[in-house]
Amino acid sequence: MAETTPQDAVPLSESEIVAARRAKLKRFRDELGFEPYGERVDGLHALADARAKFSEDAHVAYDTAAKQAKLSGGTAADTRAIVKVAGRIVQHRDMGKLVFLFLRDSSGDLQLSISKSAIDANAFELAKAADYGDILVAEGPIGRTQKGEVCVWATSISLATKSLAPPPEKWHGLSDPEQRYRRRYVDMYANPESAKVFAMRSRIVSRIRRFMDARGFLEVETPVLQPMAGGAAARPFTTHHNTLDMPLFMRIAPELYLKRCLVGGMGKVYEINRNFRNEGIDRSHNPEFTAMEVYQAFGDYGTMMELTESLVNNIAVSMVAEREAAGLRVNADGPVLPWGEMEINYAMPFVRVKFEELFRRGVGVDMRDFAAVRAKARAIGMHHEAKLDNWLVVNKLFEELAEPLIDPLRPTFVTDYPSAISPLTRPSRTDPEVCERWDIFIGGMEIGPAYTELNDPDIQLAKFTEQLKGADDEESTFRTLDEDFIDALRVGMPPAGGLGIGIDRLVMLMTDSASIRDVILFPLLKSMSAAESTKVEGTQA
């Protein structure tokens, strides 16, 4: 136990519900002989597996035999499968000498039927008194009830864990989003669809790894604690190492380390990386988020485009298969997944459109005709247009008038951004005003960019230096020149393609989740503890 905490300082006034549960815990232990916090159990069947062992023939044969046995006084032959299961109680109905309850595990729900005549007296008392939320272990034949519900007819039960906390409502579950995020452990058992999203996320990440591994990429792990937070333009979290007495930053991107791997000779690397950005929070931004960065020596942004298209298509196809296996409606037209009101079609090839072309369609003028561009900007009433650089006006117009033209229902690569708004990207050899970069948009969200990476150390140094000049005082505290990275480039990095994909956002799309908080197990919320400890102090004073 920890030393005195604010919570210990004042006795917690437990609700009547908790008091009743504690009383039951004591009764189970002292009167009925069931240890409320049990031990290892071997040979368990998942509830879905147990259900699958149900045989109507065996059930009918036993039922008939049991009726005859009752008349003749003999014993009924029983060929029903015996299963051992465990799960959390999510429904409980006490019918007197017969108790029905539903157990839930990660595979689903299964009814447990406990007949007073089939089990010892203490176990029957346990079944009657068990609470919503308790975890039970039960053994018995798998059969069904008169109403047709497949169930385990328990011949023995024991308590695995007594739950003391008041449970959520058994039909509506936990629906307040704040409670679902703060008490995810309750959300996950009370709302099975929530738990399903996280299981799907796990399978998606596995599939991404298999895909990358099959293509010969090495998964590597690079520093999260960095002396300089580089590789992206974002505010980092700061921390400190005591023994080294050294300021450190949580990484905002693994890019500069992964490129060092290329210098070292790893030709194809990726990292599924947690990044930390000290910025705003909304439906598609969490302060810590997972991305995958990929670098391939001797590739370019086109290589990354093919890879991304195959990967996203592959995941989408597997999700369609999952939906089909789960009995959900699937679209015969191909890999189509619902996302909110949308139906997104992940069929290859994805849409490819050049920035310049989309600009012309959306804005109606040539992006290189700055007079026309500025006239258009004034025409739509853009603020401070005169103060902005030509290319910044282009960028603003693009965001306002061209991006909305991207079909949210089709994954779309927007390619060849203007060099002026992508300072760290390699200009195209044939047309230096644009650069070898694309962004992929799906469902109106930006999922990630890719680049033909810059590997000329002199140009890289010049661009870094230029970027530092633009930094204000606050920025300069975390924007420092990574000289070691420049040294690495001087050693020589092969030409390469690089890619970053937002895994959380991809999972949102694949699982039909509206908010990034629905695909992050424990999203960051404002702490309640500050307010509570203030309250405690106030009470004591």
Next chain:
RNA sequence: GAUUGCGUAGCUCAGUCGGUAGAGCAGCGGCCUUUUAAGCCGUAGGUCCUGGGUUCAAGUCCCAGCGCAAUCACCA
């Protein structure tokens, strides 16, 4: 950061014109060997987010704050 909405029993939610707090589930007690969201009967349960204000009277109106959500902005 701005705007809007929400915050009432453990959970899900009502609460009229400002008149002093309601339901269902969960809980507790009783009955019952076939329930399926909730078997039947009974019973108990409240910091109405917090703090001020207006009023004879505030869950309700006003102000400030806290938390959550949505939209926008910012950031990518």
